[in-house]
Amino acid sequence: MQASGAESHGNMIGAQDRGAVPMVELWRGNLCESLHYGHAVVVDTTGQIVEAWGNPQAVIYPRSSCKMVQALPLLESGAADAAGLSPKQLALACASHNGAAIHSEAVTSWLGEMGMGEADLRCGPQEPADIPARDALIRAGESPCQIHNNCSGKHAGFLTLNRHLGGGSEYTEFDHPVQQASLQAFEEVTGEAIRGWGVDGCSAPNFSTSLLGLARAMGRFAGAREGQGLRESAQARLTQAMMTYPEMVAGETRACTDLMRAMNGQAAIKTGAEAVFVAILPGKGLGIALKVLDGTTRASEAAIAALLVKYGVLDPAHPAAKERLNPELRSRRGLLAGEIRVADGFA
Template identity: 65%
Template sequence: MTQPETLTNAAPAGAPVPFAEIWRGPFLESVHMGHAVVCDTQGEIVMAWGDPHAVVLPRSSSKMLQGLPLIESGAADAAGLTDAQLALACASHQGAAIHTSRVAAWLEHLGKSESDLRCGVQPAADVPEAERLIRAGESACQLHNNCSGKHAGFLTLNAHLGGGSEYVEADHPVQKAALEAFEDLTGADSYGYAIDGCSAPNHATTVHGMARAMAYFAGAKTGSNTRQNAAARLRDAICAYPELVAGEGRACTELMRAMDGRVAIKTGAEAYYVAILPEKGLGVALKVVDGSTRGAECAIAAILVKLGVLDANHPATRKRMNAPIRNWRGIETGILRPAAALA
């Protein structure tokens, strides 16, 4: 795969603003800065922090967009995919047995095998599965890759389209279909792409563009048109199967459960987050510029609390926002809390 040229057509990002703070006693020890946008279904900005026009790579937060052609093309129905499989197609899972077994069965149904995936081998992030592999003297495989569900979706679409085996190439019909959906929902031509951790192209857009796309998912209604049908189906699948989208102990899974499946959220590498709020017709996108997971989790929790869909005192929220920091003796030494702009 040929690497894209260096991005040259995006304006310099404006200044990020403080999102999350680490306090140790009376001292502000660390600050995580970022950009965020809340958008309505008309594409208009409702709230914004930092620069809405900052151009960033959404990484795995774009998986719902990449999954739209799987349904729109008819490939999902032709393959008899379930909602659980659609959730896996949008997942950044941790390689637990509930993830790998489902992807393996999916591939078998397609007449494919693990070797047909192009996501690469990743160690299992799920502790029980990692320990099982050690006890069994086995090695992790591509099924354990957090993107194996997305790639099973790519293979399903590819079988329907009749494309070549290297479905991660940017000029492959699978990736062209994903780009068309991405640009349509973000409302602008992509600024270019880079290669994601799973070897597929990851296209850049503004924070506003991603919030606009998430608001489209929020407003999508079954029975409207082909694209809205696909968006509503993916959104509802994510909400129905939070344990498949990420995994036990993960922020996406725990926060979606805390909101009783009424909101879909999805993380992306390097501290990206998106949220879909169907009842309010809103989409959210945020990026913490230092790539800190704790900063992004605190920020998305704070925004969801501000929007009235997440209980600030729920245990899943308190793990990530206004979370006590304790030392090895259990003494509370500080706190991770939202900065004033988000509090």
């Protein structure tokens, strides 16, 4: 099922490049020094395209942008309610967190409630992105552990589901009941069969789909309301949890957290590795997905901010928006050196 070999690799890259458009530019002086190409698509709650740039059919790995989809079986199975999970824990299940104290303490507590510990995780150790947490480990002469992994909240959710299903300990394996439940939910909300799968940074399978399929999933989350069936209730609860606890989804200084705070409950957004970004806009009934081809985070953050402004949920004058949309580049001495701009014709 996985793509393999030079020919498959070349075909995938070529197909992803096809139809890409300029999205974000980096200017230094009077020269465009870097130009980031990509694709973006906006859909309504029925999955119909509202607007698109580039190729909506480009096949991508959503990476961590689809964690709310991976969390659907946690709620739909009844595992979340049986474990008494709070909205803050549901937000953490969708997180790519910084490994700050608020994150590591929450994951440790969650595992403890199940009678489990760090050794039960299968995400691997990772140095915290949060500087105080990283420095505290250095001062204590300690090494990072799996709880510091940015995906440890998602994996705590996997363990909760696994305990409910009675599966084996290796819950990241593709044919494990946890991952098969995730696969089924993924195909249902994207509206298409997966194009393959790869191993994500946290060792769990990541399923490939078209950018349109990913946007379609976000559109369905945007249209979901509690009390309208098992799937819609789960989608609405996860969206609300993310919007209510943006600090659990990423962390201080991170785009997901800063922009969700700036939008004050109007959208749930989530980044993924290699410059993927998605957004759920319940009040507008819209789902958004984008991919910057070269994998540059500065470009995906600028692109999603531009689309959030375009669709009326983000004030372009808000400091969190200005920091991503058109940030100034300065030298080590503070001299103005350039700026990042959204390309003409995009958003």
